[in-house]
Amino acid sequence: MRILHLDTNHPLLIDQLNALNFTNDEDYSSPKDDIISKISTYDGIVIRSRFSIDKQFLDAATNLKFIGRVGAGLENIDCDYASKKGIYLISAPEGNRNAVGEHALGMLLSLFNKLNPADHEVRQGKWLREANRGIELDGKTIGIIGYGNMGKAFAKKLKGFDVNVLCYDLKPNVGDANAQQVALNTLQAKVDVLSLHTPETPLTIGMVQTAFINKFEKPFWLLNTARGKSVVTADLAEALELGKVLGAGLDVLEYEKASFEDLFSNQELPMAFQYLIKANNVILSPHVAGWTVESKVKLAQTIVDKIKAKFC
Numbered sequence: 001m002r003i004l005h006l007d008t009n010h011p012l013l014i015d016q017l018n019a020l021n022f023t024n025d026e027d028y029s030s031p032k033d034d035i036i037s038k039i040s041t042y043d044g045i046v047i048r049s050r051f052s053i054d055k056q057f058l059d060a061a062t063n064l065k066f067i068g069r070v071g072a073g074l075e076n077i078d079c080d081y082a083s084k085k086g087i088y089l090i091s092a093p094e095g096n097r098n099a100v101g102e103h104a105l106g107m108l109l110s111l112f113n114k115l116n117p118a119d120h121e122v123r124q125g126k127w128l129r130e131a132n133r134g135i136e137l138d139g140k141t142i143g144i145i146g147y148g149n150m151g152k153a154f155a156k157k158l159k160g161f162d163v164n165v166l167c168y169d170l171k172p173n174v175g176d177a178n179a180q181q182v183a184l185n186t187l188q189a190k191v192d193v194l195s196l197h198t199p200e201t202p203l204t205i206g207m208v209q210t211a212f213i214n215k216f217e218k219p220f221w222l223l224n225t226a227r228g229k230s231v232v233t234a235d236l237a238e239a240l241e242l243g244k245v246l247g248a249g250l251d252v253l254e255y256e257k258a259s260f261e262d263l264f265s266n267q268e269l270p271m272a273f274q275y276l277i278k279a280n281n282v283i284l285s286p287h288v289a290g291w292t293v294e295s296k297v298k299l300a301q302t303i304v305d306k307i308k309a310k311f312c
Helices: 011-019 032-041 055-060 079-084 093-112 115-123 149-160 184-190 210-214 233-242 271-278 293-311
Strands: 002-005 023-026 044-047 066-069 088-090 141-145 164-168 193-196 220-224 245-250 282-284
Touching: 002 011, 002 032, 011 023, 011 293, 032 055, 055 079, 066 293, 079 088, 088 293, 093 115, 093 149, 093 193, 093 220, 093 245, 093 282, 093 293, 141 149, 141 184, 149 164, 164 184, 210 233, 233 245, 233 271, 271 282
Parallel strands: 002 023, 002 044, 044 066, 066 088, 141 164, 141 193, 193 220, 220 245, 245 282
Antiparallel strands: none
């Protein structure tokens, strides 16, 4: 079987596939049209988020047996059409779930303890102890929307704290010893912190907007290490200004390009984003929650293991 690798990954991925007698070709720079012109000669592709795998691409891939995405989600692939064509879809949420759980917890603790503004002030020679008095996580109720690999990993990280963890998910019976599954309105009535761990779907795009925020009975802290388009940034900025959202840790933004590699096509920053970058109660990171040294290895290994289990 011939595999075309469209994004760079940890070397173990190609090394181990070579050892399994797969033929591995690499093309990390050709335009999508050039890839389409030769894709019919390949049995499999491995991609991160370089471009979308759409109907046109899949129609050209007449011999394709599998698509491996080195990441958690498959939103850059037309999954329904691929499945109709009998193409096996592989993702690797097991590979970076621990990293995402740790990043979400780190953001939350930093927000609660005002570490970012405090660090900035001390570097300027300011010693403002009372202004940087933090709050404790113990006794809080944490709500998780999306209780799959990532949501479960975050809940596991919270086990060492005296907190109540609730989860909401469209799938029934996903709650476990680390989180109680509840209805969405119950979660909105009780939580102090909301953490998003949902894939990008028509249901989740624009999910966190003004009407959604206003259904929470008390002001809450928001974490998003999932997908940027789940949060309407302008509505979040307004909620932060009004105190309905107490602070936010955002590893993802709605302005991200589909490849996750950049933000804006031009230099004009939206007003809502300008608010976020000036707010002391907001922490931003460049879509790196699942982007650790260890997860790079684990993501690649997960893809190899799944290809091996299916085709060897």
